[in-house]
Amino acid sequence: MNLKNFNLAPLYAIDQEWALLTAGKKEKFNSMTISWGGLGTIWNKPVVIAYVRPNRYTYEFMENNEYFTMSFYDEEYRKDLAILGSKSGRDLDKIALTKLTPEFLEKSISFKEAKLTLVCKKIYFQDMDITNVNIEQSEKERLYNTEPMHRMYIGEVVEIIDKRVK
Numbered sequence: 001m002n003l004k005n006f007n008l009a010p011l012y013a014i015d016q017e018w019a020l021l022t023a024g025k026k027e028k029f030n031s032m033t034i035s036w037g038g039l040g041t042i043w044n045k046p047v048v049i050a051y052v053r054p055n056r057y058t059y060e061f062m063e064n065n066e067y068f069t070m071s072f073y074d075e076e077y078r079k080d081l082a083i084l085g086s087k088s089g090r091d092l093d094k095i096a097l098t099k100l101t102p103e104f105l106e107k108s109i110s111f112k113e114a115k116l117t118l119v120c121k122k123i124y125f126q127d128m129d130i131t132n133v134n135i136e137q138s139e140k141e142r143l144y145n146t147e148p149m150h151r152m153y154i155g156e157v158v159e160i161i162d163k164r165v166k
């Protein structure tokens with residue numbers, strides 16, 4: 001893959017603008033909002049990193065599919081990302097509550113409104129270990145006292161669909 005012209009400020013894009021993580025098949029898929037994650041390199045491959053708690057419905061789709069997408073949106077879709085980040089696909093058709101239109105790709109699924117989609121092949125996962133987390137104790141407790149630890153997924157970026165004006 002030619003990454004020469006690919007440009008993204010990942011800290012800002014993921015942390016501030018948020019993204020969608022989507023996995024599944026045409027018949028059944030799910031999306032959730034993420035604001036933790038990363039882009040980088042390992043094993044000489046361009047990769048994304050996502051952190052998913054096992055109680056998310058999206059987790060089941062991450063587990064059961066070889067591919068997933070990380071997709072990025074303009075500010076006008078913030079409300080839709082807030083919906084997908086606060087309701088569970090387990091309880092209702094939350095995508096129907098948004099303006100987003102599923103786009104079925106060869107290997108996975110994104111949305112027509114995405115300005116950028118990274119199609120990723122799952123190449124690694126690992127459950128985060130609380131004993132190795134070296135952040136403020138209060139923050140550790142706030143994040144993990146009542147909710148389970150995240151599973152980290154590394155996905156090789158196998159396709160970039162970039163609709164941003166260059």
Ligand SMILES: Cc1cc2nc3c(=O)[nH]c(=O)nc-3n(C[C@H](O)[C@H](O)[C@H](O)COP(=O)(O)O)c2cc1C
Pocket residue numbers: 018030031032033034035036037051052053055056057058059081082084085086087088089090150
């Ligand atoms: C801005 C924002 C960022 C989020 N980031 C993450 C994340 O990185 N990992 C995670 O497991 N959940 C994250 N969530 C929570 C999930 O998006 C949320 O629990 C969602 O309702 C899960 O949907 P699902 O059950 O359909 O998978 C985030 C939520 C919001 C609003």
